[in-house]
Amino acid sequence: MGLGEKSVIKIKTDRSFRMNTILLEDAIKREIAQGNIPIAIVGTAGTTDFGNIDPLKELASISLKYNTWFHIDAAYGCGLLLTDKYRGLLNGIELAHSVTVDYHKSFFQPVSSSGFLVCDKNFFNLITHHADYLNPKDHDEDGLPNQVNKSIQTTRRFDALKLWFTLRMMGRNKLGGYFDTIIETAAKIAGLLHSDSDFELMNESDISALVFRYRPKNLRLDVCAMNQYIKKAMFNQGKALVAGTKINQQFYLKFTLLNPLTTISDIENIIKIIKKHGNEYVRLNQASADFRRN
Template sequence: MRSHLLNETTAELYRRSATEAVERVAAHIAATKRPFTGVSPDELSPAVDAIDLDRPLGDTSAALDELEEVYLRDAVYFHHPRYLAHLNCPVVIPAVTAEAILAAVNSSLDTWDQSAGGTLIERRLIDWTAGRIGYGPTTADGVFTSGGSQSNLQALLLAREETKTDGRTQHPADLRVFTSEASHFSVQKSAKLLGLPPESVVAIPVDHDKRMQTVALAHALERCEAEGAIPMAVVATAGTTDFGSIDPLPEIAALCARYGTWMHVDAAYGCGLLVSPTRRHLLEGIESADSVTVDYHKSFFQPVSSSALLVRDGVTLRHATYYADYLNPRSAPVPNQVDKSLQTTRRFDALKLWMTLRVMGADGIGELFDEVVDLAAEGWKVLAADPRFDVAVEPQLSTLVFRYIPSDVTSPAMIDRANLYARKALFASGEAVVAGTKVGGRHYLKFTLLNPQTTVADIEAVLDLLAGHARQYLGDSLVHAS
């Protein structure tokens, strides 16, 4: 129906509808007492399944009432200080304001004739980020992406094509990608999407701090060359998902230079250090990378999605370029971002970071990230002093990995089950949300601290809740066993 199209005749309806939606969300945020209600899929599914999508309500208020029941009431709210699970950050208001603008104007960032102004804003932000990395002001380039997985995929595409350019590639089975055993799974997924066999990805062992062992990498590169295989890329990680560990970038860069290998740094998590007033040195060596992944929607406090791939030599982005007469003909003398992107239609996500920088400034973002890194250091001290828990690694960023270990239970399998139960029971209660992972084959719990509102007291309270649930499970298990 034309009455619902956004145009000059419906601007007032748009204003009323958007205002009502914002007011409802604001009310939820203001009233949220815990990050989750604890609703289960079985409880919520009937309400969603019962909605007849072929019978519209015809009214925004009625649709928002319905949305309260199937989404808003039971949503997981990342802004709550006891949401401690995944790499989901609370978002800053300037970026949310930008979301309202970009959704309504609905620019598509593929060609200039669809995104005048937007194209230049995105390019300026790419230049700004490249400068923060330490790339040259005239040679570097990049493009915004949907997230770290897409950025890593495009980086490895460029690495593969650049290897072909060198005339060394004979067969995909000859190519090797080296990455730490703690790196993101998107490295393996990207290799598969690029047609590389599973054995092409070589996992390099990590040290006690979960950082890639450069001695092992050197041996692997040497062995690769001796076997007649081709070292296509080394993927270093600046902020692993589980541990927040940062691989030794200068040493990795030196090895890549020796073997003529593309160096990619997955800094999806650790990119917040680019604006840190106190910790920028932790990314020393990143300027030597051929490509870098950054996720602003992690440590820059931006709404999803907001990510980018940066390259030291912008010419390499030609490997993602295809021309269509109806879209971006070769002769067009205008800047078209589709020439650099794996996507065609693409949201103006760059506006969120632009508004954030113009309102808060880079130091303002960096100070927020510093706060959560400081919090993780305090949390590590709490865990290290608590006899109920074993903490895996002293954090470099804002992640804590730990395990409840009771003094009177010696069965590793039983302790595994107690930790798993504690996490699930806590989630079901809605009092807090934490993540889990494995270390050495054993189940651990994980705090991912990205909320500056979270306090040490929150950490201590959640630890007590986890210990209580684990203790309850062990007590019940012992009763049933007897």
């Protein structure tokens, strides 16, 4: 939007890693008291690290109270619209002024396929700019077709074709079943990690992202360094890859499940690989410590 990073006020999350609405309203009041004008609230439906969904209805209520634009980043969570079983997690999304979706994340599309949706098509007029060489106003007046007005980008591939073709061939129910599967698989994997005393699970995901780390009992080594070693060793070995992230300056591993064909057995094999490299790190560092003592 060209406003600069200092125009963005970050709001802390609660213990479930969802936006804290009390702190949000406090921040709005504080900015108003300082003479600033809050113009928008941005909620998230499917956070990148945890796959959790902000309290959308509460955010909508606060937005209405303070007359701000309400935008929802549903790039990850938009696929919940496909499933009858879990789509209630998106309750409140219909109250947004605008929503972003990435079909290549949860509608099982190849990169890239995204959309920017608004509740009133007239809002698109806010970002319309006429140039005589590109989309002169008289084209609109004469009813001439104008592809420029159908995309923020003036030159792009017909990415909507992929989504249209998938929906025509497979339908919402089939895709919804896929999304049900990844949510339920993630929940089972969370159970596996939670029941294994060698792992520390950071979250219970609304969707399918799990943040965790290998942390055997009575370990006196640097846990962050060990998990960074695990991630690099897995990459170098090439049998399986895991993502990584930092939470409160601590390094964690991460699963983001978006393939409905992924099985519990697949993940159990990856967990064995994680343990193998973790134990390898422990042996190497204990041997190094013993050598220094001697």
